[in-house]
Structures are given as structure tokens and as C-alpha cells.
Amino acid sequence: MTETATGTASVVYLIRGAAILGGDAEDLLIRDGIIAERGIGLSAEGATVIEAAGLVALPGMVDIHTHLREPGREDAETVETGTRAAALGGYTAVHAMANSNPVADTAGVVEQVHSLGRASGWVDVRPVGAVTVGLAGEQLAELGAMADSRAQVRVFSDDGICVHDPVLMRRALEYVKAFDGVVAQHAQEPRLTAGAQMNEGAVSAVLGLAGWPAVAEESIIARDVLLTQHVGSRLHVCHVSTAGSVEIVRWAKERGINVTAEVTPHHLLLTDELVRSYDPVYKVNPPLRTDADVQALRAGLADGTIDVVGTDHAPHPSEHKECEWAQAAMGMTGLETALSVVQETMIETGLMTWADFARVTSTVPAAIGRVADQGRPLEAGEPANVILVDPAARWTVDPHKMATMGRNSPFAGKELPGAVVATFFKGHPTVLDGKLNTPYRHAADPAGAGSN
Numbered sequence: 001m002t003e004t005a006t007g008t009a010s011v012v013y014l015i016r017g018a019a020i021l022g023g024d025a026e027d028l029l030i031r032d033g034i035i036a037e038r039g040i041g042l043s044a045e046g047a048t049v050i051e052a053a054g055l056v057a058l059p060g061m062v063d064i065h066t067h068l069r070e071p072g073r074e075d076a077e078t079v080e081t082g083t084r085a086a087a088l089g090g091y092t093a094v095h096a097m098a099n100s101n102p103v104a105d106t107a108g109v110v111e112q113v114h115s116l117g118r119a120s121g122w123v124d125v126r127p128v129g130a131v132t133v134g135l136a137g138e139q140l141a142e143l144g145a146m147a148d149s150r151a152q153v154r155v156f157s158d159d160g161i162c163v164h165d166p167v168l169m170r171r172a173l174e175y176v177k178a179f180d181g182v183v184a185q186h187a188q189e190p191r192l193t194a195g196a197q198m199n200e201g202a203v204s205a206v207l208g209l210a211g212w213p214a215v216a217e218e219s220i221i222a223r224d225v226l227l228t229q230h231v232g233s234r235l236h237v238c239h240v241s242t243a244g245s246v247e248i249v250r251w252a253k254e255r256g257i258n259v260t261a262e263v264t265p266h267h268l269l270l271t272d273e274l275v276r277s278y279d280p281v282y283k284v285n286p287p288l289r290t291d292a293d294v295q296a297l298r299a300g301l302a303d304g305t306i307d308v309v310g311t312d313h314a315p316h317p318s319e320h321k322e323c324e325w326a327q328a329a330m331g332m333t334g335l336e337t338a339l340s341v342v343q344e345t346m347i348e349t350g351l352m353t354w355a356d357f358a359r360v361t362s363t364v365p366a367a368i369g370r371v372a373d374q375g376r377p378l379e380a381g382e383p384a385n386v387i388l389v390d391p392a393a394r395w396t397v398d399p400h401k402m403a404t405m406g407r408n409s410p411f412a413g414k415e416l417p418g419a420v421v422a423t424f425f426k427g428h429p430t431v432l433d434g435k436l437n438t439p440y441r442h443a444a445d446p447a448g449a450g451s452n
Contacts, residue, residue: 011427012036012044018052018388020378022354028057030384033427037380050432052388055421058358060092060123060385062365062374064184064262065159065238065310066335068094068125071112072101077315077405079113082335083122085313085404087430089335090420092385093124093366093374098135099160105130105141107149114151121439122430126369129153131172131183135161140172147179154370157184159238160285162220164190169224173233182234182260182368185224187245188286192216197326199272199287207275209325212287214242221245225252225259236368237261239312241286243296250305260368262310263297265341266332266410270294274410280321280328281410284314301360302351308365311338315406333406337397339389340416347391348417354391384427393419403436 015028020038027042028035036044063086069077079096086094096113098104104113110127117125129146133139135158146153156176163169163185172183193216198204200211221237225248228235240246240261249261266284271291274282282288300306314331321328342361346352352360366375376382396415399407423431428440 012047013424013427013429014042014044014047014049015052015057015386015388016049018055018057020057021358022056025053028378028386030386030424030427033384035378035380035382035384038378050388050422054392055388055390056354057378058354058387058389059362059375059378060387060423060425061090061339061361062369062371063091063094063311063313063335064155064236064308064365064368066094066096066313067099067315067331068096068113069100069315070116071109075317079116079125080120081403081405082313082315083117083120083125084436085335085402087122087423087425088403088420088436089337090339090387090389090423091123091335092423092425093126093371095126095128095155095369097159098128098130098157103130103134104128105133107142107145110146110151110153111149118442121441123425124371124374126155126371127151127153128159128184129156131156131158131163132168137161137163137165137168140168140175143172143175143181144179147181154179154181155184155236155368156181157186157238159184159186162186162188162190164220166223166227170227170231173228173231173235177231177233180370182236184236184238185220186238187217187220187224189216189219198275198283199289201272201290203272203275209275214244214289217242217286218244218248221248225249225257228259229255229257233258235259239264239267239286239310240297240306241267241289241293243293246296246300246305250300253305260307260364261305262308263301263306264310264312265334265338267297268294268301268345269341270410278325280323280325281332281408281412283325283328283330284332285330298345298349298351301346308360308368309338309342310365311335313404315404316408318407321408331408333399333402333404333409335404336402337409337411337416339420340395340418341411343391343418344416384424386424387420388422390419390421391417393417395419
């Protein structure tokens with residue numbers, strides 16, 4: 001601590017010798033939530049020094065697609081447990097999907113989620129508003145009221161359920177255009193996936209499980225990019241999973257259509273071959289696809305066709321996953337493993353650099369969600385949302401040691417590279433030495449900066 005000219009305490013941290021975006025080693029001086037200086041040989045009286053030689057400094061990660069379950073599904077996850085997991089995973093902001101109970105389809109519910117995030121203090125929680133009332137796909141929700149609320153919602157999605165009515169989808173795109181919002185579509189034609197259990201292909205034929213054809217995803221994306229072009233609005237495609245989807249998004253971008261797309265870490269690594277085990281931990285929506293799809297997704301992320309990595313973190317109570325395949329819930333956890341999976345699939349394969357990693361996990365998702373103080377450059381004067389990563393670390397995934405309440409990680413028992421050593425949220429270390437430290441407390445919060 002040092003004192004300012006007014007006598008108030010100034011919180012100062014000096015990160016020494018970190019490789020900025022994987023490049024040259026430099027120092028970062030953080031003072032009162034802002035990067036005060038960047039350079040070599042920096043010093044500051046009273047600063048807490050963090051020796052970061054061998055570590056990579058990156059902007060805090062931003063997840064465009066997280067399920068925090070609260071309100072209503074606190075048996076699966078809460079804002080508190082989900083944001084702890086996010087901080088440990090290197091995130092400083094997450095977008096909380098709308099399929100809670102009650103659904104986040106009113107200003108009141110999104111403000112509740114926003115308030116829970118502020119009270120928690122581990123990351124910035126940005127609520128996603130539902131596109132339709134109750135996710136029923138019949139009438140538009142209170143889009144304008146949610147946008148004008150304290151939560152300032154800019155992303156709207158019925159994720160988990162496709163907005164399959166083209167007229168309703170057009171109206172939603174028209175409506176959000178007025179306040180620079182975006183519709184994030186769960187691309188799934190419901191009539192083509194009725195009763196579907198896994199990817200439609202050779203493996204589903206052998207196992208006798210109802211198939212989920214790639215065209216069910218691709219047909220909705222094709223329709224929606226054309227609607228977006230017609231309206232002149234913004235479309236974001238959730239969890240792209242097929243090679244054909246990548247090609248449709250590429251076609252749309254070549255024509256200047258304002259579309260962005262995300263891929264999950266699990267779709268970058270896992271294939272439908274795992275379903276041969278009948279382990280419901282591999283049951284997810286959209287389903288795990290083929291190795292050819294995985295390679296196309298990696299190439300699409302590397303060349304910018306796919307804009308961002310979104311975790312689709314979907315925790316479930318154990319009884320909803322530890323059961324027979326047909327009855328199991330769809331979804332996987334992902335906040336605490338995302339960085340490592342992307343390092344393994346994209347960086348260690350030579351497809352991307354750490355600077356590219358920052359683009360797809362921080363800068364671009366923040367831009368899509370219109371989160372002004374996240375995804376910023378690690379430069380003087382910028383908000384100090386910073387993470388330190390040890391790229392040489394190796395660790396074995398144990399879901400029972402994670403902060404999330406969900407134990408449904410598809411990477412259980414797998415050794416992964418890379419580990420988050422520290423997370424700074426608004427200049428405050430929420431994670432130090434790879435462990436939770438203390439949450440950030442907003443200036444208006446009476447609790448001050450106390451421990452958790």
C-alpha cells in the first residue's frame with residue numbers, strides 16, 4: 001500500500017518479468033485497478049511484487065457463453081460457485097445464459113443475476129436476456145426493457161432452444177438493432193433432431209442411437225445469416241460444431257454479413273468415438289462430431305472464420321449425468337479447463353500464438369458483448385483485468401477438486417497443459433498461486449475488501 005496525495009490508500013502490484021502476450025518479458029505496474037506502467041525495470045514504493053518469469057501475461061478471459069443456473073437451479077450451480085470457477089480458469093467476465101428458473105426474460109430477472117454477480121465479486125457477470133418469453137419461441141421477451149435495465153443487456157439468446165420461427169427471428173434481429181444488441185442463436189432445427197441422442201454417422205449407426213444430423217445445425221445458420229443480411233443486424237452463432245457450419249459462416253463473412261461464431265473447447269478436442277463408452281459425460285448439445293469436423297473447427301478458429309471460444313459451461317447435478325444415456329442431461333463443465341484445452345489444441349499444434357489466444361478468448365468476445373472495460377490491451381491507462389499463465393505446467397483434471405458444483409467434466413483423468421497462476425479483476429488478485437484469494441469489492445459495497 002502507498003498513499004495518494006489526498007491521503008487515501010493506493011493499492012499497488014508490480015508484476016515482474018512476464019512475457020506479454022507470449023512475447024518479450026516486461027513488467028506491469030498496477031495501481032488502483034489500472035495498469036499504470038508497462039516497461040522494463042519498473043519499481044514502486046510499497047508495491048506487492050509478483051515474480052512472473054516464465055509466465056505469460058494475458059488480458060482476462062471473457063466467456064460469451066456460460067450457464068450459472070441461478071436463479072432456480074442452485075442444485076446445479078450458483079453465481080457464487082460458477083464465478084469462483086471462472087476466476088480460477090482465468091476469466092474476468094462471463095455472460096450468463098438465460099435458461100434459469102424463472103427465465104431471464106424480464107428486466108427484473110437480469111437485474112437479479114447482475115446484482116448476484118456484483119455481490120460475488122469474482123468476475124464481471126453480464127446477463128444474457130432471453131429472446132422469447134419463457135424460451136417458448138412464441139413471442140418476444142422484454143428486449144428493450146432488459147437493454148435499458150441496470151444490467152444493460154446486449155446479448156439475447158434462447159440457448160438450449162432454437163428460435164426456429166423465421167418470422168420471430170427476423171423480429172428479434174430488427175428489435176436488437178435499435179440498441180446495438182446481438183441475437184446469439186442456438187442453431188438446431190427441432191424437427192430434424194426429435195429424439196436425437198448423438199451425432200448422426202457411422203458411430204450412431206453401430207450403437208443404434210438416434211442420430212443428430214449436421215444439416216440440423218447448418219440449415220438454421222444458413223437461414224439466419226440471410227435474415228441478418230436482410231435486416232442489417234448482428235448475429236452470433238453459438239457452439240458451431242460441424243465442418244459445414246464453418247463453411248456457411250465463412251461464406252457469410254465473405255459477403256460482409258455481420259455474423260460472429262463461437263466454438264467450445266470440447267468440440268476442438270473430443271469426437272463422437274467417445275460415445276462408444278455410453279458414458280453420459282459425453283452427452284452434449286450440439287453433440288460431439290467426427291474428427292473431420294474437429295479439424296475443420298480448429299482451422300476455422302485459426303483463420304478467423306470462427307471468432308471466439310465460448311465454454312458453454314453447463315454444470316448438472318450428478319444424478320442427472322450418472323444414469324443411463326437416454327435419460328442423461330446434455331452438457332459439460334468447462335470454465336476451469338478451457339484455457340488448457342485451447343492451449344493443447346491450438347497453441348501446441350502451432351495453429352495459434354498466445355496473442356491469437358487473447359483475441360479469441362478476450363478481445364473479440366468482449367467486443368461481441370459490448371463489454372467496454374474487458375478485453376483491453378495490456379497497456380498503461382487500461383483496466384487491470386490481467387491473468388498470468390504458466391504454459392509449462394501440466395495437471396490432471398479432477399472434477400472433485402474444482403470450484404464448480406458440476407462434476408460432469410469430459411476431461412476427468414486427462415492430463416492437460418497450462419495453468420492459471422494469477423487472475424487480476426479490476427486490479428484486485430482474485431487468484432494467486434493458482435488458488436482463490438479474495439473477491440473484488442465494488443466501491444459502493446459496504447463489505448469493503450474483506451476476505452471470502
